Structure formats: C-alpha cells, structure tokens
Amino acid sequence: MSHPIARLAALTLLALGAGAVSAQEPEVRVPVVTLFTISDLDDPAMIRAAKPVEGYETWLTPADFPADAFDPTRTWYVPLSIKVAADGSVSDCIPIDPVRQGGARACEVIRERGRFVHALDAEGRPQSGSRAMGAVFELRQPGKPVLASPAPPPMGYQNTKPVIRDAALLQLAADPQKFIETAPGVWLDINAKGRVTRCRIRISTGTDAGDAEVCKRMTKAKFDPARDPQGNKVPAVGAYFALKVAA
Template sequence: MFVPLLLMLLAAEGEAPRPEIAVIELPPPVAPDLLRPLRADRDYKSWVRSSDYPQDAAREHRTGAVRIMVQVAADDRIERCEILSASGGGDIAALPCQLIARYGRFRHGLAADGSPRGGTSTLDFTFRIRDRAVPLAEPPAPRFDGTPPGPIDPLDLVLRGASIADFPNDTPSAMLQVNAQGRATACMIEASSGSDAGDIALCRHLRGVAFHPGMNRAGVPVAAPLLAVVSVQR
C-alpha cells in the first residue's frame, strides 16, 4: 500500500511545473548578394539554461516572449543587441541581451565575392512554465507546392578530394534557387563546411551541377528552392 503511494508522490514531483527558456534563431532572409548569412554558432541553444529564468518571474509563474536583433561586425564582434518586442515584465525582457553579452558567439557572413560581411541575427526567446516535456515547435520549413528539383546525377552531390582544413564538417549544405533550366542561380550556405574557403568552394561546385528543374502542379518547369546536402569525401 505504501509503495504505490510513494510512486504516486514521486510521479507528482516529476511533473511539477518548472521554468524553461528556449531560443530559436529565425531563418535569415534570402539575399542574392550573400553566399553565407551571418549566423549564431551551432550550439546557440546552450546559451540559455532553466536556472537563468528570473527568480521573481518563476515564483509568480510569469511567462513571456522576447525577440531581439543582434548586430555583428565582419570580425564576429557583437556590436549591439536590440529588443524588438517583449512581454512578461522587465526582468524577462532584459535577460536575452544579457545572455548574448555573456555567451553569444556568431560567425560572420560571406558576400558573393567571398569577403567577410557583418550583419544581424534575430532570435526569439520563449519563457514558459510547463508541466511536462512538451518540446517547443520549431518554425515550419518552407515548402514548395509541386515536384522539387533534384540533381540529374546524385553523385554530383559528393565532393571528392576536399581537404579537412577547408571542410571540417563533411556534410555541409546550401539552400539553392534552381531555375526552370535546371541551374542554380543562387546559393546560400545552410550548414557551413566549417571554413570560409570551404563554403566558397561548396557554392562554386553546386553552381556547376545540372539539376532536374522543379515542376508545378501542371507539370511545367519552374524556379524552385532546393536544400542541397553534400557529402564530402577526403
């Protein structure tokens, strides 16, 4: 009799509401003059911890949402953090820029000619108190209403003989705009190779690949986006 009661108490403790902070970097707008947009480091979600939740807000069960814009120089220095919108109280509104100043790390963008470029990153912070593990929904990925483009030869998405210095990441990817003739007219790095030289080489390679164009519902070739994931072989 006592064992089931103990288990019920433990379960109740496990489901006790707890504060949580989640952060999502908004996708950068497509810019034809950019080869790689400025982005937060890949581990940016580790910049926030539940223990950072303002104590008064947690005690009062206050929740909120804060959107910030971070201005970053071409040498990766954080120049400015601006609150674009906020709810939940001043202590919640102030925290994201404090966390950025303490932990924020960003990687500069690349212009179409390969030169470093600064820019802005927009991040959404959600402060909530939840009863159980319900993950925050990621923003939906853009979808193409039709048949997406794809490489005529799938082996064209394999990059051979690349150096580990240029490609520390062996599965980089880029968002392409493929025209109705099956050529990539725009290339923006999605997952970096790990180096500026590698990202420049990746887009150069993808611009030379022949693709099946996307098709609309009527079966007519049209310009369409494609996330191209490349496998790097040393």
C-alpha cells in the same frame, strides 16, 4: 476471512484515496528559460548566414533573471534581433517586442556571452550579419519538454524536386584544408530554366574557403527544373542538395 471482492474494493478505495491525496499536493514547477534560433534575417548577398556556435542553448539560465521574469499564469515568448560582427561577436541585440518581460536582460547576457560563426559572402569573405532568435520564459514541471507547433509545409511542397544533370558535381575531392565536414549541404534557388539563381550554405564544410567553393561549384550546375502537379516547369526555392567529400 474477508471476501476477495471486499478485499479488492478496499484496495481500490485505498488507491483512490492515495490518488486524491496526491492530486491535492501542490504542483512543483521550476523556472526555465529556453533560447532557440528562429531564422537568419535574409541577406541575398550572403551564401552563409551568421550562426550561433554550438552550445548556444546554455547562454541564458534562470539565475540570470529576477524571479518576476517567470509568471506562474503564462509563458513569455520574447523575440530578439541580434547583430553579428564580421569577427563573430555580438555587436547589438534588440528585443523585437521591448514590452515583454525579460527581453532587455536577455540581450544584456547575449551581448556578453554570445558567439557566432560570421556571415560569409560569395567570395568567401567574412561579413557582418543578423540573426533572429527567441527566448521562452516559463515555470515548468521538471522533465516536461518544450512543445513546439509543427512547421507549415513550404510553398510548392507538392512540386517535384529539381534534378542535377551532372551528379559528379556533388562529389568533392578530399582536401582537409578546405573540407573539414565531409557531408556539406546547400539550399539552391533554381529557376524554371534549370539555372541556379542563389546558393546558401545549409551545412558548412567547416571553412570559409570550402563554403565559397561549394557555392561557386553549385551555381554553375545545370538542372532539370522542378515541375508542378500539372507538369509545368516552375522555380524552386531552397531546394536542398547534399554533397560528399571523397575519403
């Protein structure tokens, strides 16, 4: 009868041997193309930027590209500048770095499949706009997620947030024709005197008229301005405020 330690050693060697064999097996990687939004190309005249419709991540697939678009030695990142017409269609798409692999073909596919929610001006009128997006081409192990670097903290992140003086302005009366989304939100630029200098829609009400009304409402609001760590009144850029539609 073998000694328990001997049996354990044998099992350990078997396990190590199995590990060595599996380590020598070729790594399985499959082509993956990932489309994501970078930002809207800022237009001060717009309260809502052009935005890709839900499901835009499926616009590009590996089958749309030749095999050499996926390099086993590197990951390709291709930034794209997309022009959006007032009806939400793609009027143009340009690879920002045309030398990089896959950019021209990505734009061809986006021109065909891409659909956007149009940009909106302060009067609630549909407008043309621009959007920056990016495509990543890689050979990836199945199930491995895309790793993204954390965003740097925004400027002024240590400052206090502006405080609205009349919180009732954040409450919207029920109106299903205007307010489909019951929890819209806005980004506000607020100067050191507590006045709103710009409103941008972060979460849409679901309608053009509703978004325009929200920004008109918030632009008239008064705020106690943000303060820096020394207590000085300072401007705030992109302060987020959530609104609520009555049930």
